[in-house]
Amino acid sequence: xxxxxxxxxxxxxxxxxxxxxxxxxxxxxxxxxxxxxxxxxxxxxxxxxxxxxxxxxxxxxxxxxxxxxxxxxxxxxxxxxxxxxxxxxxxxxxxxxxxxxxxxxxxxxxxxxxxxxxxxxxxxxxxxxxxxxxxxxxxxxxxxxxxxxxxxxxxxxxxxxxxxxxxxxxxxxxxxxxxxxxxxxxxxxxxxxxxxxxxxxxxxxxxxxxxxxxxxxxxxxxxxxxxxxxxxxxxxxxxxxxxxxxxxxxxxxxxxxxxxxxxxxxxxxxxxxxxxxxxxxxxxxxxxxxxxxxxxxxxxxxxxxxxxxxxxxxxxxxxxxxxxxxxxxxxxxxxxxxxx
Numbered sequence: 513x514x515x516x517x518x519x520x521x522x523x524x525x526x527x528x529x530x531x532x533x534x535x536x537x538x539x540x541x542x543x544x545x546x547x548x549x550x551x552x553x554x555x556x557x558x559x560x561x562x563x564x565x566x567x568x569x570x571x572x573x574x575x576x577x578x579x580x581x582x583x584x585x586x587x588x589x590x591x592x593x594x595x596x597x598x599x600x601x602x603x604x605x606x607x608x609x610x611x612x613x614x615x616x617x618x619x620x621x622x623x624x625x626x627x628x629x630x631x632x633x634x635x636x637x638x639x640x641x642x643x644x645x646x647x648x649x650x651x652x653x654x655x656x657x658x659x660x661x662x663x664x665x666x667x668x669x670x671x672x673x674x675x676x677x678x679x680x681x682x683x684x685x686x687x688x689x690x691x692x693x694x695x696x697x698x699x700x701x702x703x704x705x706x707x708x709x710x711x712x713x714x715x716x717x718x719x720x721x722x723x724x725x726x727x728x729x730x731x732x733x734x735x736x737x738x739x740x741x742x743x744x745x746x747x748x749x750x751x752x753x754x755x756x757x758x759x760x761x762x763x764x765x766x767x768x769x770x771x772x773x774x775x776x777x778x779x780x781x782x783x784x785x786x787x788x789x790x791x792x793x794x795x796x797x798x799x800x801x802x803x804x805x806x807x808x809x810x811x812x813x814x815x816x817x818x819x820x821x822x823x824x825x826x827x828x829x830x831x832x833x834x835x836x837x838x839x840x841x842x843x844x845x846x847x848x849x850x851x852x
Contacts, residue, residue, distance in 0.1 A: 665787030674707030681814025701818025792816025
């Protein structure tokens with residue numbers, strides 16, 4: 513792991529898609545903290561419901577965060593596609609948040625009291641007040657897909673385990689037949705964890721980075737933003753760790769456990785943190801050497817997979833429910849896919 517700090521490049525900080533993702537993660541982070549006091553060991557049914565099993569949890573926080581994301585993108589990127597885990601109806605952030613919070617969002621214009629369009633062409637393009645983009649106008653660019661997991665690691669979140677995160681990955685939209693399937697070129701990924709007080713982010717051709725806290729907290733600072741450039745596992749680090757996850761359904765878990773010995777060939781131990789997005793970030797950082805899991809949604813790996821690729825590593829996306837893997841070589845990714 514590279515422990516040396518460097519300045520987060522301006523081409524990352526000023527990239528409009530990153531600015532949008534920063535706004536989304538700021539709203540998610542705020543609401544995860546807001547709901548936290550209502551969650552705990554009681555797992556109150558008014559706040560928490562189950563999905564496919566008692567441990568596959570969904571919270572009102574999940575649904576609310578996704579609704580705010582949809583409401584934001586409906587204003588800022590109305591031509592794009594939003595793919596979320598919960599299928600929540602849009603909620604307008606301007607009506608939801610107080611003005612002092614809205615002022616932290618890149619897309620909020622205090623004069624008009626509205627969210628304005630942000631372009632996605634070059635750093636600085638499409639920001640409020642820039643030439644060619646006025647109130648309510650959108651520099652649309654290519655149509656994009658925003659794959660959002662409002663809280664990846666919901667069980668951890670509910671039980672006050674720090675490994676949970678907001679995750680978003682953005683790709684160019686495919687044709688109408690394959691829209692929403694993550695088939696286009698991936699543009700950015702961002703994973704933000706209140707529990708770990710860290711944000712991981714990457715943009716195609718611009719590298720992958722980790723910063724402390726929220727990207728939005730550094731907005732307006734004249735000093736450069738301290739970051740760590742991610743490059744995977746450094747040479748000479750002893751031992752090999754594999755990250756993975758298991759299904760909640762007992763029938764699926766039995767198949768996974770039967771394959772575990774083969775899957776772990778070449779690894780000394782296994783890690784299971786409960787968040788696919790954070791597992792992939794750990795691969796990018798070099799904290800683990802590989803990751804493999806079957807049964808994910810696209811929103812589970814969307815942000816983390818971009819971060820892995822921009823760290824110079826290899827990743828295979830499994831689509832909806834297929835095998836997903838990441839490692840330092842394509843050969844090892846292929847082996848993990850075959851094994852899982």
